[in-house]
Amino acid sequence: MRVAVFSTKPYDRRSLDAAAEGTGHQFHYFEARLTRDTAGLARGFPGVCIFVNDEADAATLRTLKDGGTGLLACRCAGVNQVDLHAARELGVAVARVPAYSPHAVAEYAVGLILALNRNIHRAYNRVREGNFSLDGLMGFDLFGKTVGVVGTGKIGSLTAGILRGFGCEILAHDAYVNPACTAIGARYVGLDELLAASDVVSLHCPLTPQTHRLINAETLARMKPGAMLINTSRGGVIDTGAVVDALKSGRIGSLGLDVYEEEEDYFFEDFSSRVIEDDVLARLLTFPNVLITGHQAFFTREAIGNIAQTVVESFTHLEQGRPLSNLAEAPPMSA
Numbered sequence: 001m002r003v004a005v006f007s008t009k010p011y012d013r014r015s016l017d018a019a020a021e022g023t024g025h026q027f028h029y030f031e032a033r034l035t036r037d038t039a040g041l042a043r044g045f046p047g048v049c050i051f052v053n054d055e056a057d058a059a060t061l062r063t064l065k066d067g068g069t070g071l072l073a074c075r076c077a078g079v080n081q082v083d084l085h086a087a088r089e090l091g092v093a094v095a096r097v098p099a100y101s102p103h104a105v106a107e108y109a110v111g112l113i114l115a116l117n118r119n120i121h122r123a124y125n126r127v128r129e130g131n132f133s134l135d136g137l138m139g140f141d142l143f144g145k146t147v148g149v150v151g152t153g154k155i156g157s158l159t160a161g162i163l164r165g166f167g168c169e170i171l172a173h174d175a176y177v178n179p180a181c182t183a184i185g186a187r188y189v190g191l192d193e194l195l196a197a198s199d200v201v202s203l204h205c206p207l208t209p210q211t212h213r214l215i216n217a218e219t220l221a222r223m224k225p226g227a228m229l230i231n232t233s234r235g236g237v238i239d240t241g242a243v244v245d246a247l248k249s250g251r252i253g254s255l256g257l258d259v260y261e262e263e264e265d266y267f268f269e270d271f272s273s274r275v276i277e278d279d280v281l282a283r284l285l286t287f288p289n290v291l292i293t294g295h296q297a298f299f300t301r302e303a304i305g306n307i308a309q310t311v312v313e314s315f316t317h318l319e320q321g322r323p324l325s326n327l328a329e330a331p332p333m334s335a
Contacts, residue, residue, distance in 0.1 A: 001319050002026045003047035003073075006034040006054050009268065012075070015308035016049075025315055033264070036060050043067035047315050052076045052295065053264035058086035065090045073314045074328070075307045076100075076298075078234060080207040084330035094328040095314040099154055101303035106158035108297035109202050109232045112256035113163075116228060116291050117142065136288075140199075143167035148198030150191070150214070151205030151233065152178040159202055160186050171198055174205075192222050200228040207234035217242040226253035232297045235261035240280050247287055254289040258297045267294045 001024075005012065008029040016027050028045070032038045034054035040063060042048050048069050050056060056064075056072060061083060064072065072082065073095045087094050115121055117139040126133065145168050149160045152174040160170045160181050170186035171194045172178075182188070191214075195201060201223065205211045215229070215238040223229075229252050231238055240261045246252040260267065262278055276282045284290050298307075310326065317324050 001047050001315050002028065002045050003049055003315060004042040004045040004069075005029045005049040006032060006038070006042075007051040007268070011304060012051075012308075015304045016311065019305070019308035019312040023312060023316055025312060034060060036063070039063035040067070042069055045069060047071050047073065047318070049073045049075055049311055050081070052078065052081060053267065054081055055264075056082040056087070058083050061086050061090055061092055065092055071095060071315065071318050071324075073311045075311050078206055079328040080234060080236070082328070084328060088330045093318070093324060095311075095324055095326050096328045097307050097310045098326055100298065100306040100310065101300055102154035102158050104300040104303045105155045105204075105232055105297040106162060108258065109155075109159050109204070109230055110162050112230050112232070112258065112291060112293075113142070113200055113202070113228065116230075116254045116256050116289070121291050122288060142200075145169070145199040146171060146197050148173065148194035148201045149181075149186070150174075150194065150201065150203050152176075152181045152186070153204065155232075156202075156204035157181050159204060160184060163200075163202075168200075191219065195219060195222045195227075196224060198224060198227055200230065202230040203233045203237050205233055205237060207236045211237050213237070213239040215239065215243070217245070220246045220251055223251060225251060228252075228254045228256070230256040232258045235259040235263050240284070244280060244283055247284075247290065254291075255284075255287070256291045257284075258293045259295055260292070263295060 003025055005027050008031055013029055020027060030041055034050050036059045039060045042064055046068055048064055071093045075097060077096055077098055079096050082094055084094060119137040123137055143166060147163045147168045148171045149156050150173045152172045157178050157180045161184055164170055164184045172181050172186045172188045173191050173194045177188055220242055314324055
């Protein structure tokens, strides 16, 4: 099958080519993001593969459908970048990678917590300049602290398990109770109770209409003063402007982000010699108690390999007429 791959990086080419070896699939790589303006590049391709910051809205999907595309494969778990209702109406199947490596993201979330708490990022820069002073680098013992995990799917539950190993008390919040969390002693509570009691809050929920800006001025006001906030899920789960205000007031003691609400204009690209025009992002980068990375929590050898293998299997199953086990279903329409 001929497949158009958007938002391509060198590691995408290597992993997909390796996974497709011997299958007969022909991957054609485009560095451009998928948008309404670039969808025409996929004309004549039965398969299209996209990433987190591509834009598969109704107009884009119609262009893909008119060009002969039958399967849109997302090389990620979340599919908030795809209008699933429009895809269903057009008859374009949407596949995802539900579990490429939940360990990768969970371990990274804990890494952000450790780095922020002990100011490792600041200490690294100091020492490189010959400054071995410890002033301003004091952290706290994670042992005995309360960590709130919002979203307890595979990644959230693994994060909870790692932090339980540090001796943390785990509070959990989700629409569904995960037995893996209760088995380690996590206690499910309402969001307000979790925010008020947690020294660290780690977000692991998908971006849906219900979770869009779940962390906002109102919910931030309920957080324990000086708490740490970590987000490795989707940028839109938090109202970034409200978070900046909470940092300035001291309501948030530290912030770790691997995702950003407007990241599609910056993440995965090199802006080291250009001006960052996003005022909110630029402001965040000035805080000493903020650690931002460019959506790399998933980025391990194991995860990239699993993503490529799952994507290739989706196209193979479609070509062979076999059912796709990893289809993304459109949620019910709200009233």
